[in-house]
Amino acid sequence: MGCLFVLFRVSFAVQKFFSLIRSHLFIFVFTVITLRSGSEKMLLSFTLESVWPMFSSKSCIVSGLMSKSLIHFEFIFVYGVRKCSNFILLHVAVQFSQHHLLNRLSFYPLYILNRLFLKNNSVADINLKHYKLTYVMM
Structure with a gap:
């Protein structure tokens, strides 16, 4: 199909x-x-x-991630329509400019976003070491 x-x-x-x-x-x-x-x-x-x-879209909450340490914020959407199911793949890449800004407070919005996606979606992956989030929403 x-x-x-x-x-x-x-x-x-x-x-x-x-x-x-x-x-x-x-x-x-x-x-x-x-x-x-x-x-x-x-x-x-x-x-x-x-x-x-x-x-x-309620699945794309941008305002919580806006902070002084945020330099580059990127969404990649892939929307697929099949006969009986839809899926949306959302890839969020966040890059920070300076090392001293990578403190605990910088990651608080990412923690909130992670909680929101885990409640509503089946797959969520967060990797703070490389500052990259990947979510798959069904």
Whole structure:
């Protein structure tokens, strides 16, 4: 049975973030020019259905991880649709800039995020030595 995979890589480094927005807007503008339909409604619909859920989903809690020590925050989403099941793979990579910032308080948001995912999802892996989190949500 066929699977449909859509891969989104969202990095909160400013350049990559705007690059993602630009790539989505290019696809939207191309579609509007091709179909020649109501662009304002399509833009609103596209934004609400495609872009906003990536940032507002209850499974992606970003605000708890924002701190002074956070330099690079990256999501990789793989969304698969099968005949009877869906799955979402979320990979979160967090890199810190300076060694002295890696104290106990820096990891408190990661601990909270780990607890939230363990409550609601079947697989959670956290590796603080390499500052990388990987979650699989069913």
